[in-house]
Amino acid sequence: MNIELREGTTDDAGALASMCAEIDQRYLVDEKYFPDTLENAKDWIELGIEYEGHGALRRLIYENDILIGYIGVSENIGARKRDSNIGYILRTECWNQGIMTQAVKELFKLAFETMYIV
Numbered sequence: 001m002n003i004e005l006r007e008g009t010t011d012d013a014g015a016l017a018s019m020c021a022e023i024d025q026r027y028l029v030d031e032k033y034f035p036d037t038l039e040n041a042k043d044w045i046e047l048g049i050e051y052e053g054h055g056a057l058r059r060l061i062y063e064n065d066i067l068i069g070y071i072g073v074s075e076n077i078g079a080r081k082r083d084s085n086i087g088y089i090l091r092t093e094c095w096n097q098g099i100m101t102q103a104v105k106e107l108f109k110l111a112f113e114t115m116y117i118v
Contacts, residue, residue: 003099005059005071005106007052008045012060015067017041023089048072057111061090061103068094071103073111084117 008016013035020036035041048058051074058072069090076083086107090100111117 001097001099001102002063003068003102003106004062005103005110006062008048008058008060008070010042010045012067013038013041013045016045016060016070019067019069019091020089023091053114055115057107057115059103059107061099063094063099068099069103071100071107073107073115073117075115075117082117084111084115 006012016035017038017040020034020041023036025034025036035044048056052058056072056074058070060067061069061071069088071086071088073084073086076085086104088100088103
């Protein structure tokens with residue numbers, strides 16, 4: 001298993017839309033820009049770029065140059081606490097291989113270096 005977390009670019013929109021269109025969405029939290037169409041994928045990527053360094057961090061998960069998922073973290077800063085939310089999607093055929101565990105470790109290493117979360 002050799003995964004790579006990459007910042008999304010609009011060049012990734014087609015692959016992201018194709019992957020997300022195949023995913024069973026019944027268990028997903030309602031997301032304004034679920035990237036299951038080309039337009040939504042472009043919006044999702046652009047939003048991730050816009051919020052990079054401003055309370056959110058998103059990465060696409062690639063294995064052998066094939067997009068297999070995405071992962072993101074966002075800050076929740078309240079009056080008494082600082083915590084975060086994490087969200088992710090992974091192709092079903094990639095489950096139970098330790099891929100998301102590795103992706104979470106890599107993302108949170110970066111998040112703790114660049115975001116104000118505890």
